[in-house]
Amino acid sequence: MKRTKIRAALEATGPMDEIVIMGWVRTKRDSKGFSFVELNDGSTLLNIQAVIDHTPEIEAALHRVGTGASVRIGGALVESPGKGQKWEIRGRSLEVLGEADQETFPLQKKRHSDEFLRTIAHLRPRTNKFGAMFRIRSELAQAVHRFFSDKGFFYIHTPIITGSDCEGAGEMFRVTSLEPGSDASADNDFFGKPAQLTVSGQLSAEMFALSLGEVYTFGPTFRAENSNTPRHVAEFWMIEPEMAFADLADDMDLGEEMVKYLITHILDHCPNDVELFAKWVDKGLMPTLETIQGETFERLPYTEAIDILKKAKKDFEYPVEWGMDLQTEHERFLCEEQFGKPVYVYDYPKTIKPFYMRLNDDGRTVAAMDCLVPRIGELIGGSQREERLDVLLARMQAMHLSEEDYWWYLDSRRFGTAPHAGFGMGFERMLMLVTGVTNIRDVMPFPRTPNSLEF
RNA sequence: UCCCCAGUAGCUCAAUCGGCAGAGCGGGUGACUGUUAAUCACUAGGUUCGCGGUUCAAGUCCGUGCUGGGGAGCCA
Known part of the structure; x- marks a missing residue:
């Protein structure tokens, strides 16, 4: 279960062939053939983005992943070709550690009021x-x-x-x-x-x-x-x-x-x-x-x-x-x-x-x-x-x-x-x-x- | 504890003079080969905070309670 904290991953000085990240999904964006999953593990304000190509197993796992779920992603740390981040994970494996039911999970990607968040102080x-x-x-x-x-x-x-x-x-x-x-x-x-x-x-x-x-x-x-x-x-x-x-x-x-x-x-x-x-x-x-x-x-x-x-x-x-x-x-x-x-x-x-x-x-x-x-x-x-x-x-x-x-x-x-x-x-x-x-x-x-x- | 304001979909809010309860986001389903709070299409979702009253008719007016927020007091 050796993981790299996201803070450390983002501060990396070079690419890494093998890396394991664990964290909570902030947002998932699907495309044909692959998905982007942004993870936060609390070590830093910043998220790390993982890009994962679809295989039948990965697609099944991705289906269980929504905002709030906790996951383990294994893969490589590579320079990101996209804008907005220096490093990203090229994911090879995705394990769902804890699902979050999207119907009832109270945190959404959009901003919440402080008053509402006080009613869910645990989250x-x-x-x-x-x-x-x-x-x-x-x-x-x-x-x-x-x-x-x-x-x-x-x-x-x-x-x-x-x-x-x-x-x-x-x-x-x-x-x-x-x-x-x-x-x-x-x-x-x-x-x-x-x-x-x-x-x-x-x-x-x-x-x-x-x-x-x-x-x-x-x-x-x-x-x-x-x-x-x-x-x-x-x-x-x-x-x-x-x-x-x-x-x-x-x-x-x-x-x-x-x-x-x-x-x-x-x-x-x-x-x-x-x-x-x-x-x-x-x-x-x-x-x-x-x-x-x-x-x-x-x-x-x-x-x-x-x-x-x-x-x-x-x-x-x-x-x-x-x-x-x-x-x-x-x-x-x-x-x-x-x-x-x-x-x-x-x-x-x-x-x-x-x-x-x-x-x-x-x-x-x-x-x-x-x-x-x-x-x-x-x-x-x-x-x-x-x-x-x-x-x-x-x-x-x-x-x-x-x-x-x-x-x-x-x-x-x-x-x-x-x-x-x-x-x-x-x-x-x-x-x-x-x-x-x-x-x-x-x-x-x-x-x-x-x-x-x-x- | 006192004064003021608010309470409508999961969240943020709209609803004109009291006259059919709506939108965006979020959720679900599908599309898309590099997205950045992605985008596009379709879709489900309501005891309008509770109780009582006025009225042909109440989300809307009146009374009361509860909850939240702001101000004051007390203080850090």
Whole structure:
């Protein structure tokens, strides 16, 4: 069963007398005496074309072959006399591995809508667009690890099941081993206390930054929010670096470097796949990516952002006032109209940010930052963490958080505390940025959204 | 969760004022000696999302539910 992947076959430097290709039929064109069969095996966006002369056996096999069938074709790799491809297979044998009933196979040669393809999420990776998407997704994940590895960051596997509502950020999914209807008190449950799926690995990551220096987590996170937008799902992946002996400026430097690195990596490693998105999904994709690569991100204190928004000749639905959180319309105005490039807004009012963000000397803002990018909105959210035990305790009290619940977190400030900073980046949002895809459900294999758990 | 829009053949859509439900693609059959989302001919294919109402008559109007999409909130 030794096969050559189509990607390798198409990159061949010379003809080959013997080659075996296996893949799924994208299209078949019959002529008198011979047929063209185009195969895709997922190794690349491109198909390979096989030309097969008819014999009684071949014709019988071809009769069972339609779009979607999987086949094994043996023959020779030869230069193609036709236009459109350098190499093709001169087929000598054709074996049908799996038929696809043409009456019921849902994928046709023509383009489908994204909405329809979501209803067949198990088959959509067989399309050009979603094949390209998931190759890019894989490459992007590898690039994340390489970026951090090259910089000496350690990869920490923070827990998926957690026992405390880490940040108080967002609704959490309950984890239980109890049968429905049984005594649902947490005392009887597996852990003897309430358990949830994590919403962030940050607090755990901080412990390891304050031990190993520079670390990151990259894993799934869960939000039980009933939010129905093209930018939210219940299960998504987040990248969370955490650095000891670093401040907010270091944090913003890292985020900017990382975004640029990831874009460059994908452009270098997935040119065909990215080109598909630039051509069919977002005509402005390449200029957008080049802008992000080439421009220095704007760094704008929250207070100045408010001034800009107040002076803007623009009718905002939500009135602008110091102390409020920026609304979607404000974020879009800043990065799309005012600056036309990614913008860091930093030093937010402490009242709208979580307890662990470091209090600034003005007493009213914290060292928080959000990275806003055109079309996506918030790509990165981070902060310098509050390393001073007394200040941290005061903030927790003000926010009615129990000291006992966070005893281990507070220990890091009791014993050898140090300045540190980190951020979270939504992996899917980065993928949306790189591909120009506007719905997060189309950058995930099997997206989880309210009332949707089919696959 | 709130606001708006949509739901008609396998897919993408059309159907004028409420008056016989249609096209392209896809499928099937056949033709064709180099095709490129091949081409040409023929052909099959419908509970117009569900329920209720108005009307001589409803795909079309009204109510309601479901599903999908967009915007907002929450956020990554």
